[in-house]
Amino acid sequence: MGKDLKSRLSKEELIRLYKAEGQSLADIAKVYGVSRTAVMKHCNILGIERRGRGEARVLAQKKAKVGNQRYCAINEAFFSSWSPEMAYVLGLMMTDGCISKTKNGSYRISLCINDGDLLRNVVKTMGSDHTVTESKYQKGMNVFIFGREKIAQDLLRLGMKPRKSLDLEFPNIPKEYLRDFIRGVFDGDGCVYFLKTKYPRLNTSFVSGSKAFIYGLEKALRALGMPAAKINTYHHKNTYYTLRYAYKNSLKLFKIMYEEMKGDMFLLRKFNKFKIIIDSNSCNDPP
Secondary structure: OHHHHHHHOOHHHHHHHHHHOOOOHHHHHHHHOOOHHHHHHHHHHHOOOOOOHHHHHHHHHHOOOOOOOOOOOOOOOOOOOOOHHHHHHHHHHHHHEEEEEOOOOOEEEEEEEOOHHHHHHHHHHOOOOOOOEEOOOOOOOEEEEEOOHHHHHHHHHHOOOEOOOOOOOOOOOOHHHHHHHHHHHHHHHEEEEEEOOOOOEEEEEEEEOOHHHHHHHHHHHHHOOOOOOOEEEEEEOEEEEEEEEOHHHHHHHHHHHHOOOOOOOOOHHHHHHHHHHHHOHHHOOOO
């Protein structure tokens, strides 16, 4: 019965069913009384590009064909164009995110941070109705997990690498979004703290396992008006790199990250810690 499929199923009709309506090869095969393989070969002959596994899985979820897994909406074009929100989330992704391939060839993307409110804000900003869950592996950590081929390809294009990469490069960020990106990086792998000396002072730092990334970050901060800073190397199980700023330069960093901030994409806990320390009498210049 598959022999006359060419005469019964035109290219235009196959495109309508497969591309426009999102029917699966199996669905189409059932209608025409042939095997899925016959429809797949017909697609190949007609030059119709078939869906990737990730896209096919999303369509199956939409039609409730994947067990009890519900379909979750998300803006698949979120990382396709620059915005303050996109740059910030990209900074978080490059520090606390992970992208990997599953056994079936689809992409799995996750973002794991301890602040549930911030993570839910990220989910909302990305136009998603995914549920933020508690990590099974790290107590007190919250996880946002999703899989979309287009988002994965955009993230890879922007510089992310599968899993946690020690050779992550600092991405090429348009200057108008650099402050937002750095704020995302700081909320992921930055720290604001008191340095315990005779005169306790506000200090800030960034840490990274990638030498290329931390040196790129230091260069980007210089482009925004920060002074040149030394990067220190530490060896503890794994090698990591730190970029530190003392009191006055930490104040400059605060202004860079927050003074011209648009929207509410920031970790409130770190922002408040900055403000408390800055406003504290203990942060006055030493006599």
